[in-house]
Amino acid sequence: MLQLSKKVEYALIALRHMAMNSHGHVFTAKEIAVKYNISYELLAKVLQKLTKSGVVVSLQGMHGGYTLVKRPDQVQISYIINVIEEEKPTIAECYAEGGEDCSLFDACTIRKPLEKVQHNLNLLFEKTTLEQII
Amino acid sequence: MLQLSKKVEYALIALRHMAMNSHGHVFTAKEIAVKYNISYELLAKVLQKLTKSGVVVSLQGMHGGYTLVKRPDQVQISYIINVIEEEKPTIAECYAEGGEDCSLFDACTIRKPLEKVQHNLNLLFEKTTLEQII
DNA sequence: ATAAATACGACTGATCCGGTCTTATATTAC
DNA sequence: GTAATATAAGACCGGATCAGTCGTATTTAT
Ligand code: SF4
Ligand code: SF4
Numbered sequence: 001m002l003q004l005s006k007k008v009e010y011a012l013i014a015l016r017h018m019a020m021n022s023h024g025h026v027f028t029a030k031e032i033a034v035k036y037n038i039s040y041e042l043l044a045k046v047l048q049k050l051t052k053s054g055v056v057v058s059l060q061g062m063h064g065g066y067t068l069v070k071r072p073d074q075v076q077i078s079y080i081i082n083v084i085e086e087e088k089p090t091i092a093e094c095y096a097e098g099g100e101d102c103s104l105f106d107a108c109t110i111r112k113p114l115e116k117v118q119h120n121l122n123l124l125f126e127k128t129t130l131e132q133i134i
Numbered sequence: 135m136l137q138l139s140k141k142v143e144y145a146l147i148a149l150r151h152m153a154m155n156s157h158g159h160v161f162t163a164k165e166i167a168v169k170y171n172i173s174y175e176l177l178a179k180v181l182q183k184l185t186k187s188g189v190v191v192s193l194q195g196m197h198g199g200y201t202l203v204k205r206p207d208q209v210q211i212s213y214i215i216n217v218i219e220e221e222k223p224t225i226a227e228c229y230a231e232g233g234e235d236c237s238l239f240d241a242c243t244i245r246k247p248l249e250k251v252q253h254n255l256n257l258l259f260e261k262t263t264l265e266q267i268i
Numbered sequence: 269a270t271a272a273a274t275a276c277g278a279c280t281g282a283t284c285c286g287g288t289c290t291t292a293t294a295t296t297a298c
Numbered sequence: 299g300t301a302a303t304a305t306a307a308g309a310c311c312g313g314a315t316c317a318g319t320c321g322t323a324t325t326t327a328t
């Protein structure tokens with residue numbers, strides 16, 4: 001309940017790892033997975049998503065790997081979650097994109113008031129960047 | 135991901151319903167379930183938990199039901215979640231009570247920094263009370 | 269006695285999620 | 299040009315969680 005998924009945690013751990021060390025350095029999925037005891041295949045998929053979203057760039061082939069290309073203070077946690085989960089973090093399905101198919105939608109009396117909570121959650125995850133977790 | 139469970143939503147809807155109407159009034163699980171299109175049995179279990187935690191009191195037998203006994207501004211959402219889920223809302227298992235059995239615990243580098251986010255989430259759910267969603 | 273309500277635990281089906289496996293492709297070293 | 303090493307991408311699986319249901323006991327007003 002309310003918890004970040006493992007994939008998001010792995011993304012944050014990997015990104016933090018990259019941010020901590022010299023910028024421009026290339027890290028392989030394997031070395032990060034080993035260092036932090038993360039499933040290699042899973043981490044690889046996470047890094048692939050981060051690549052597609054432009055947070056890191058990848059180099060294929062031998063001596064390949066991933067490089068962080070955004071400034072840590074420009075990488076919002078909300079963005080990472082959005083990239084990995086492929087949806088924004090919401091406290092109820094009706095706040096997600098096109099999520100008006102809750103059967104209670106019309107009768108629901110808490111949707112409107114909870115928008116404030118949702119908004120505050122957005123602010124929290126937006127103001128928290130990679131830099132904060134270094 | 136990050137979403138409140140249906141049970142928590144049902145609790146909030148029911149509590150709001152009670153708070154809106156005259157204090158001291160007795161509401162049955164059935165009438166609330168019908169009004170908001172919620173599974174009766176599920177709502178009943180939710181109200182039972184709220185009873186055990188002292189947010190409402192129950193009257194058994196005919197003409198029984200539930201009555202809100204706390205002032206809306208005294209009922210924190212964090213408390214409701216805690217009661218219904220039987221655990222505090224956390225963004226990672228390691229922040230839950232006795233939740234140090236994450237296999238990454240030692241190697242994890244984001245646990246410490248994310249405490250701040252957890253703390254802010256706590257504040258958000260604590261400062262949000264039933265009164266805010268009326 | 270009967271009806272109407274809460275109390276409580278067992279059960280079920282669907283969905284989600286962490287993790288694995290397989291195959292393809294790209295790049296470098298030799 | 300072949301072997302080695304890396305990313306890319308998608309299929310697959312087993313366990314856990316969760317919304318919802320059911321059955322049964324108990325309480326209380328009429
Ligand atoms: S409409 Fe109400 S019940 Fe449905 S998801 Fe939104 S808040 Fe929850
Ligand atoms: S220790 Fe790290 S990986 Fe484990 S639950 Fe806490 S934050 Fe997540």
